[in-house]
Structure formats: C-alpha cells, structure tokens
Amino acid sequence: MGNGVILPIFGVLISRVIKTFYEPPHEQKKDSEFWALMFITLGLASLLAIPGRGYFFSVAGSKLIERIRLMCFEKVVNMEVGWFDEPENSSGAIGARLSADAATVRALVGDALAQIVNSIATAIAGLVIAFVACWQLAFIILALIPLIGVNGYVQAKFMRGFSADAKMMYEEASQVANDAVGSIRTVASFCAEEKVMELYRRKCEGPTAAGKRQGLISGLGFGISFFFLFCVYATSFYAGAKLVEAGKTTFADVFQVFFALTMAATGISQSSSFAPDTNKARIAAGSIFAIIDRKSKIDPSDESGVKLDNVKGEIELRHVSFTYPSRPETQIFRDLSLTIHCGKTVALVGESGSGKSTVVALLQRFYDPDSGHITLDGTELGKFQLKWLRQQMGLVSQEPVLFNDTIRANIAYGKDGEATEAEIIAASELANAHKFISSLHQGYDTIVGKRGVQLSGGQKQRVAIARAIIKSPKVLLLDEATSALDAESERVVQDALDKVMVNRTTVVVAHRLSTIKNADVIAVVKNGVIVEKGKHDTLINITEGFYASLVALHVSASTT
DSSP, X not given: OGGGGHHHHHHHHHHHHHHHTTSOHHHHHHHHHHHHHHHHHHHHHHHHHHHHHHHHHHHHHHHHHHHHHHXXXXXXXXXXXXXXXXXXXXXXXXXXXXXXXXXXXXXXXXXXXXXXXXXXXXXXXXXXXXHHHOHHHHHHHHHHHHHHHHHHHHHHHHHHHHHHHHHHHHHHHHHHHHHHHHXXXXXXXXXXXXXXXXXXXXHHHHHHHHHHHHHHHHHHHHHHHHHHHHHHHHHHHHHHHHHHHTTSSOHHHHHHHHHHHHHHHHHHHHHHTTHHHHHXXXXXXXXXXXXXHOOOXXXXXXXXXXXXXXXXXXXXXXXEEEEOXXXXXXEEEEEEEEEEOTTOEEEEEESTTSSHHHHHHHHTTSSOOSEEEEEETTEEGGGBOHHHHHHTEEEEESSOOOOSSBXXXXXXXXXXXXXXXXXXXXXXXXXXXXXXXXXXXXXXXXXXXXXXXXXXXXXXXXXXXXXXXXXXXXXXEEESTTTTSXXXXXXXXXXXXXXXXXXXXXXXXXXXXXXXXXXXXXEEEETTEEEEEEOHHHHTTSTTOHHHHHHHHHHHHHHO
C-alpha cells in the first residue's frame, strides 16, 4: 500500500516545485533545497517499498500456487477412471492445467495482484490529495474517469473470450505433442515425423490467429484509453483556468489536483497492462478449480466403507448392464450374469470388443454398472472401502506400466511402497523374475526407464506379476497378460502365472486360447451376455458352438 501513494505524492511535489519558480530568488533557493530533499526522501521510500512489495507478493503467490497444484493433483488422481475417458481430460490437457494454468494463476497472484493493490492505494491517495486542494476541480475530473473505466471493462470482456479460445487450442496442441513424444518409437518406425509436425503446426495455427486478434483488440483498447486520458487532461486545465479566474482556487492548487490525479491515473493505467494476463489467469483459475471443486463419483480417498476380516474371493455378477460414460450409445453388457467361485480360475473369451476387459474394470470399480449387482463374498462392491477392495486384487495387464524408477521400487509399489526386501525377493522368485533381475548389473536397483523401456516385454511382465502378488491378493486379474509376448517369453510368463494362480480366485481375459485350456470355467462373452460356459473339453465338443468356432479360427490362424 505504501508503494501506491508514491506517485500521487510525487505529483504534489511537482506542483510545489513549479510554484517555487515564481518565488523571489532568496525564497526560491531555500525552497528548492527543501523540495530536492523531499524528492530524495521519496526515492529512498521507493527503494524500500517497491522491492518489498515484489518480494512479499512473490512469496504469497509461490505458496498459494504450490497449494493449488497439490490440491489439483490430489483431486486428479482420485477421480473415477471414466472421467479420464473424456477428451477434455486427456493427459495432455491435465498436464497443461497443472503446469501452464497454475503458472498463469501464479502471475495473477504475484505481479497482477500486487499491481491491483498498488493501483487501489494510488487512486485513494490521489483522490484525497485532489479533494483537499480543490474539491470542485476534483469532482469535474472524477466525473470523466468512468469513460476510461468503461473502455477498460469492454476491452477486458473481449480479451477474456480470446484467452479462453486460445487456452483450449493450446491444450489440443499440447496433447498432440505429448502423444508424439510418448510414442516416439512408433513415430520413428513409421517415418511419421513430418506428419506429426504438420498436425502440430495446424493445431498451433489457431492460437496464432487468436493472438493476432487479441493484439489488435488490446492495442485499440489502449489507444482509446490514452485518447480519453488526454481528454481528461484538456478538460481539467480548462476547468482549472475558469476556477482560478473566478477566484475559487489558486494556480498551485490547480497543478496539485492535476498532477495528483495524473500520477494516480498513470499508476492505474499500468495495471491495465495486466488485463490480458488477468483474464488468462481468471480462465486458468476456473479451469483448475473446476477440477478441485468436482466430486469424484468413485473416490479412492474416501475412507468410509466395509472391510472384511477374511476374504474368500467368491465373486458374483448378477444381471449386470453397462455402457461406458464416454460412449453411452454403445451397450457393452445386457443382463450379464457370472459366478466365480473362490480359488477357481475363470477365463473370459470372445471377440475383440465383446467386453472381456470391461469385467476386470468393473471388478476393480474403475466403473460402476448401470444396473445389476457385483458382489465379493456376498457384499456389494460399492459398500467396500475402495482402497481396501483394490488391495484385495492383483492386476496384470497386457501392457504393464512401470514407473521410471528402480525395479525394487516398482515391485514395492504394489504394497504402497512399504514392502520389505524379503517380500520383494519372494514375490520376484514366484514371478520367475529374480533370476533375470539378479543378472542385471545393478540388480534390483536398475532403473527401468520411462514405461519400463529398459526391459524386454517378458521382463516387464514378470516385474508386473511380482508387483501384483506382493500384497498377497485373494483375487488375481489377468487382462491378456501374455498376448503381446513372443513364444519363449510367453512360456516363462505363463509358468509364473501358473504358480501365482494357485489358491487364488483368478479371472483371465484370454487372447490366446491355448493359455486357458486348464481353466476351471471358460465363459464366452457375446453381445453383452454369457452365451456359453464350461470346461474346455465340454465347450469344444458343442456342435456349432461359439467357443469351438473361436478355437478352430485360432488353430487355422496359427497354421497359416
């Protein structure tokens, strides 16, 4: 606030200095020394006030934005999986909100907010000084100020629309860049660099055009602001001359009013330069707080819910119907029913897109069914504490995601990072991973790289199996766990899976039918329902059966 009164005081000093030039020589010398000393004092005050303002607002902005980022990221990781299926919640868009949008809000809280506070102090100080000097002239000038304010408001409304459009376009461009960098091997293998560059360039054309329009509106707005400002100057001098002529004020007071309000207007006009940033920050803040204020439909951070002392692993799906929230027009399940007895292995087979993997997603409560019931040991999944429920299940997917950390940390991740060395080694041995890990130069301290790029497909899969079983889950979910592997890697991984499936309820989503012949139950999914169910030997002998036709097709594809 102290920094804000400096310019109006400077205006008062200027008006007094001008008066000094019309004094007798002996008084002029004395007053000049005094006012020069006042200017030095004002400079020293500025030396303390301006850096102090910058420092304290910068600290406040940094702390606030750290808190906002943490709150936003915490909310993101606790959102239901269906929320991420929406295009506006893609990884690129979320990354942009956490980085660029947060930085934009930081600029508002730091520089822009500091300037706004400074402008308020400047306006108050300028008005007080002006009204003390000559209230009639101050009223006249004050009546003209709304002209500048209306122009600034209209300009800000225009800028807000441009900022919102540009932000959405930049998020789309950011998503293209993220996808290209994340899949750089695929891009390189297909020589698609030029295509990706062209796509990114097209996505960047929109923000560029919006920026040009924004610059035109901004420049026009500032030009009009200065036109109105000079009109105010002209009016103030004319009205001041009339008041002096009428004997209602003095020459010195006219200049005091003029310079006090001029310096105040100068300070306030500086804050208008932050109008584009303020609008961007307002939109960015709205984008971030839309996430923070949204309540997750399936919230892992919710500590309420049932926990069972002893989990058997009896699973039942009764009359389940389901559509993905992002694709409500596509019916995945229609009255699907399936019982999975504890300790048994059930394999789900069917055509691509039949909904096999959706069963796994529903069991982990990534989604809730539209209708019907899914129970574990007789209790609805929705009644369990979500974190506890997911701790009872171990998931191994087709393309396991490993974090850019050590093998040890990736395996321990399955137990919230609290696994002991003995537990990590035991899980690795059970997953047929200990031998290859020990042969690595750094052993369990080997960094796997982004998404496990330093390991082969079979090695990644075995690390993922170790991660899944380290928490001793009662239910094992295998979502096409060997479909992306070569024959040798598949054999090693399948041996590991055969060991970890013992005494566990296991749901296998199968791509290669040869891996599920020994399953206790094979369930065939078609058109959203279970059309066949039984052991391999039973289903293969059903005349014109769907499973038998799948096996025949698989054998035919393998021999050609």
